[in-house]
Amino acid sequence: MESWKTAVSYSDEDQIWIRGEAMTDLMAKASFTEVVFLLHQGRLPSANERKLLDAILVAVCDHGPGSPSAATSRLVASANRQSPEAAIAAGVLSIGDMHAGAGLACMEMIEAGLNMAHRESIEIAEAAKRIVTDYIQRKQRLPGLGHRVHLEDPRTPLLFGMARESGLPGEGIEFITAVQSVARDLIKPLPINVDGALAAVLHDLGFPPLFAKFVFIIGRVAGLTAQVSEEYTRERPMRIKIPVQYDGIQPNGNNGQH
Amino acid sequence: MESWKTAVSYSDEDQIWIRGEAMTDLMAKASFTEVVFLLHQGRLPSANERKLLDAILVAVCDHGPGSPSAATSRLVASANRQSPEAAIAAGVLSIGDMHAGAGLACMEMIEAGLNMAHRESIEIAEAAKRIVTDYIQRKQRLPGLGHRVHLEDPRTPLLFGMARESGLPGEGIEFITAVQSVARDLIKPLPINVDGALAAVLHDLGFPPLFAKFVFIIGRVAGLTAQVSEEYTRERPMRIKIPVQYDGIQPNGNNGQH
Amino acid sequence: MESWKTAVSYSDEDQIWIRGEAMTDLMAKASFTEVVFLLHQGRLPSANERKLLDAILVAVCDHGPGSPSAATSRLVASANRQSPEAAIAAGVLSIGDMHAGAGLACMEMIEAGLNMAHRESIEIAEAAKRIVTDYIQRKQRLPGLGHRVHLEDPRTPLLFGMARESGLPGEGIEFITAVQSVARDLIKPLPINVDGALAAVLHDLGFPPLFAKFVFIIGRVAGLTAQVSEEYTRERPMRIKIPVQYDGIQPNGNNGQH
């Protein structure tokens, strides 16, 4: 079998090397968040970049046991007491298109919009207008905008404020803000939600769209470990009873409510 | 269905609360590693505690594409290009008893040894001697000691040095060092490997044994995201060919080599 | 990399061979259940063996959406609409020690008891007595006996009746029945539940204990596919709301009910 090639890391007898940095040097001087940045970008972040990535990882780390990922992990933990890795992995599997998928979709929209602006030498506002119009025509929801409870997500102004203070390039934030402005005119007032905020900031930090999903997984796994710990220590096995109502074929062959 | 109880976190319309701390406060002031500590211990760590937990998360974050977790994630990524969460989850599933299980087993040994020392009012060295003797009688390997390549793991002295400087209580480190000393007399010289080192330090930081598995999962998931990213961007789908040799029943019904 | 050795199957340009049988022959003449038997035992089953394995696969195929495996699959399906494999895999992950683990534990008990009887040339009844006494002393529950709703599981007499008609060797059934009889005297009357019944029959069919877990997974995956199909076709995404009650640290730092 051919060797697998990698530019991420390698190890020899004395050391593990991450993107050319010695593991022991990283352990002594770098935070975990800096190493997450290093793993994906091949360089350590500046202090401002590190603060933004920390804020994003923290923003997604937990949302209570009722969120789909935590509920899945706890349900598996309740039935499988000897395999905590199975409970964590099951929670990760719920992080698909519906649960936290908007960040990835929003980064793709931002990238498409900014590529269009640069390629066609048009204003970001004009690119945002074309993108929103296209979404309206295809009857698709704009990713990163809107909220179930109709209030502004408090994480959005915080992230944007931190980004402003840190002096990032900011085309991502500029574009999503332009999208929000166009949407206000063509659809209705919609807040930028946390998916939209982190998508814009991650774009401005230089990450590709897929990293929106990865940053959510890395951050959320921390919360899942706390949820599974609590399930193991506070609850008895097999405690979770889902109430069920049958409305299919009856034993006598008739359809109807059981 | 009864409500699920939790003391980890909750959210209302305006805020998410993690162990009583407002999410936006944490985003503004805390690092991700501090929040990992908060999620599991219910308080933010001191600067020294934070540095040790950072060092441990970094220590386990990646070990190249050939480690079981990364190889599993890349194999799934090669076959399933549209579901990165499936690739990450599959890698997590390989983190069982053999791959990174020694940290958990070592924390359980440390806890058992120190409980014995406190309960029976004996010296830590004496408790270590009884524990090692028991492992020898049951013909079990001592978790956290020994290394495949027979050299000292460079991460061990670094972690122990950082712990000493930070002035942690240190009974975990004292115990594993006593175990190593007894093992030298009764078995042979064995280095404390990284699993043993992180088990001792995590014990001294106040974490329960299960956290040894969780800290490995949290740290390693970061590496897995980088491995899957690289698989998607550098390799073509379905590239991985495992060489196979059949030695079972032959079509004519005879056993033998194919 | 060294080749991976296998005696299960291999393929060449013209054919896939399963335990020496040509895939196209199997497709033309064998049922799926017969091939499950072939994969694990290296020969096709007799008609009676096939009927028993069919009955066991059917017995475990589904138990409604509220069982832990189905609930997990549906929860993931609700959040991840584009990756049905993730939903099925998550359900499989709940099949641990508590959910369907009793079959494996019971097969191990049967194997241990019969090995003891043969090794020490004692009656099966005597071996059962020693095993039950040992479980009582270790304060462990007997796997395969007892039921939450205290009634006899209708699947048990059916399986035992089918086994009797088919003229299987029957030491597994003899042993579990002896265990039940000893338990009646030393503990209380306990029905043999479906885990105990399938463990005994699988033993008599020549399968090792691990197959109790595998047969449950193979059978249940069929049910999970139907549950996930129904979730996708009848329900809207992200519909599942778990009710949550917080009882941890309050924002002001006080403990207490929220």
Add this chain to the structure above:
Amino acid sequence: MESWKTAVSYSDEDQIWIRGEAMTDLMAKASFTEVVFLLHQGRLPSANERKLLDAILVAVCDHGPGSPSAATSRLVASANRQSPEAAIAAGVLSIGDMHAGAGLACMEMIEAGLNMAHRESIEIAEAAKRIVTDYIQRKQRLPGLGHRVHLEDPRTPLLFGMARESGLPGEGIEFITAVQSVARDLIKPLPINVDGALAAVLHDLGFPPLFAKFVFIIGRVAGLTAQVSEEYTRERPMRIKIPVQYDGIQPNGNNGQH
């Protein structure tokens, strides 16, 4: 929490009901394959339908340890010896778009083509021509056609022969055969591979496209259990070494081969 509604199954104190059939009746009279059909279609199949579904489940059950799903399961089994469910689930996660995704894509193409034929009252051959032309214009590969080793898959004529003998409606087979014929004229001669064959037959059996993925998972899980069994019984833990070659940033900061 609202009850979860289901028309698949329910249980009461005495019985489990699958689509209105008593579990004990099914165990006594039905094969597992018949119950797979029942779970998805709400009725038991005819003998001919059962034979075709058996042939398809058998056709996909195993392809040796080198196939992505089996290789993933064995890699996890090598590292995680105490959680066989984790090994099986990891294998399932590799069944994405690239590995066995063609069956689902082909069923969607067949459904789209036949819907077009019925809606626009055109010949199946004409619908096939439009579909193929569309794929060519979008530069997409036709799912279900073509083969890596350029020979005809022996499973295709077998399945089509069995379908013909059983007198199925056959529009699925008619359509894929028409697609093959158009492709011969407009592209090049391409065999119908096993994904195309099972897609056509499953369509003719009345299953929706998603079932192509499910039938592959149900069948393949049987093979995965045999692969994991063999890994546990024949191999030592952590045996699998993936050869790795590093080509990233060097410790001194230079790019280049290590």
